[in-house]
Each structure stands twice: as C-alpha cells, then as structure tokens.
Amino acid sequence: MxxxxxxxxxxxxxxxxxxxxxxxxxxxxxxxxxxxxxxxxxxxxxxxxxxxxxxILRMRTRSYMSFYKEDRSYDKVDLLSFAKLDFNMLQKWYQNEIGCNTKWWKESDFATKVPYARDRAVEIFIWAYAMTSESKYSTARRMTAKACTIISLIDDTYDVYGTIQELELFTEAMQRWDISCIASLPYCYKVVFNALLEYLVEMESLTESGKSSFVLQHVKQAFSRLAQGYFIEAKWCHEGHIPTYDEYMVNAAITGAYPTILAVFISWVKEFTTKELLDWVSDVPAILEATCIIARILNDLGTHKV
Structure with a gap:
C-alpha cells in the first residue's frame, strides 16, 4: 500500500x-x-x-540512515558504515561550497552597501543543491548558488527599495548592459549591477572559448527578461493594479527566476552546455513553463503573508 x-x-x-x-x-x-x-x-x-x-533525495538519505538502524535486516558490518562515510564526505564538499559563497558575500560587504537586501547565501544554496548533489558538479552548484544570490539582490531592489523612476533606469541598464544608465542613481544600484557584471566576467573566463559567446548571450538574455518581469510587477504595485490570474501568471513564469537559474546551471554543467539546449530553455517550452508556474505558486503560498 x-x-x-x-x-x-x-x-x-x-x-x-x-x-x-x-x-x-x-x-x-x-x-x-x-x-x-x-x-x-x-x-x-x-x-x-x-x-x-x-x-530532495540526498536529504532523505540522512533520515533513512536513522530509520535503517531500527530495521531487523540491518547489516551491522558494512552497509550503514559506507552510507555514513559517503554522506559525510559529500557534506564536506557542500560546506566548502557554502563557505566560498559566504566569504564572497562578506568580502563584497553587501550588508553595508545594499542594506535592504536579505542575507540568503546559505538558504539559497539549497536551490542549487536540489538541482544536483553529485560531487562532480561542485563548481556548477557553487556558481549557480552565487547567481541565485545575485538574483535575490536584484529581486529585493525591485521589491523593497527602488522608486518606479529609479527602477525604470535600472531595467534599462539591464537591457543595454550599460552601467552609465544608472550613473545618477544611489550607490547600491551600482553595487548590485557590478556584482552581476563581475559574475558574467567570471563565467566567461571559466567557459570554453568555443562556447563563451553563446553562453553569455543566453545568460544575459535571461537576466534581461527577469529584470523586465520584475519591473512589470513594480509598475503594477506603483499603479495599484491588481492583475488577473492569467495576466499574473504570464509574467510570474519569468519572475519565478527558474528560466534564469536553469540557463545559468546549464552553462556550468559543461557536458550539457550546447547552443541547442540553451535555445530550448530560452524559448520556455511547455514543460519549463509548467515547472515555473508550480514554483511560482509554491513560492507565493509560502510567502504571501510577508
């Protein structure tokens, strides 16, 4: 049963x-x-x-080890010992990855320079960890988590800080990839925008030369779409407009950030980094759109009171 x-x-x-x-x-x-x-x-x-x-299967592994000790068929010699060893070895990988990202967060001094932003470096790591827990994807996991942290900075800028006039200029900068668009804005906008630019430079330097051009093109496009989606939500709020469910969901499929996160993740998993796959993600096929809507609804259910 x-x-x-x-x-x-x-x-x-x-x-x-x-x-x-x-x-x-x-x-x-x-x-x-x-x-x-x-x-x-x-x-x-x-x-x-x-x-x-x-x-997340890797998380379920930990609880199952506790259950397994109570099983009558429990193999006291080898199986559980190997499972614990495997779990602890991978846990060290994860701790190192989180450590790298929290160090980057602290050295960037976002807490001072972007005081309205949430410190979510550890929490956000779970997103990348949920996508893959294998040790061979350590770099992909760490760099995807880093990108998600930058997305959180951008999200907070649109949600809790910027005026509609400031956000219009910030969105233009994200469309044109030109920091001069926000020259007149408060310093925090430049910090957030520069964090993203530095991330893209790092991505370009670590991507195979034959792939770097189309990888950056797709990742930039994904971030531009995300910024545009955030701006639409900011306009709704500014104008007091309550969208219909269908109107909301068209935009929410983008602002849930999953297409952006997926484009970033694919760019770091080298064996899957092909122009064809990134083109497919960019077109937001039906299965990806459905995933985005599920993620958006679950997110909204969890945070609607806030």
Missing part, C-alpha cells in the same frame, strides 16, 4: 484510477500508523508529509 501511495505521486491529469489510489492509500496509511511498529510508522509518516518523489 505504501508503494502504491508513492507510485500515485507520478499521476497526471486524467488518470482517475491513480487519483483514487492516492486518496485511498493516503487515508488508509494515516489511519493505521498507530498500529505499526515505530520503525515503519515513522517512515510512513514522513512519506505522508513529503512523498519520495517530492523531496
């Missing part, structure tokens, strides 16, 4: 049998957990809160 419940998580619209299976297994499992052994009940309760297919 537990396996059927997990399998039902992969249902799509119109699969009525799996929809019924999900409802039945959820209610049935919830009603019998107090009759099961603590070993089994704890795992099922965790699955009811967060099914396997809706979790």
């Amino acid at each position: 537990w396996s059927l419940y997990e399998a039902a998580q992969l249902r799509v619209h119109g699969e009525d049998i799996l929809e019924e299976a999900h409802e039945f297994t959820y209610n049935r499992l919830k009603s019998i957990t107090n009759q099961l052994s603590p070993f089994l009940a704890n795992q099922i309760n965790q699955s009811l809160r967060q099914p396997l297919h809706k979790t």
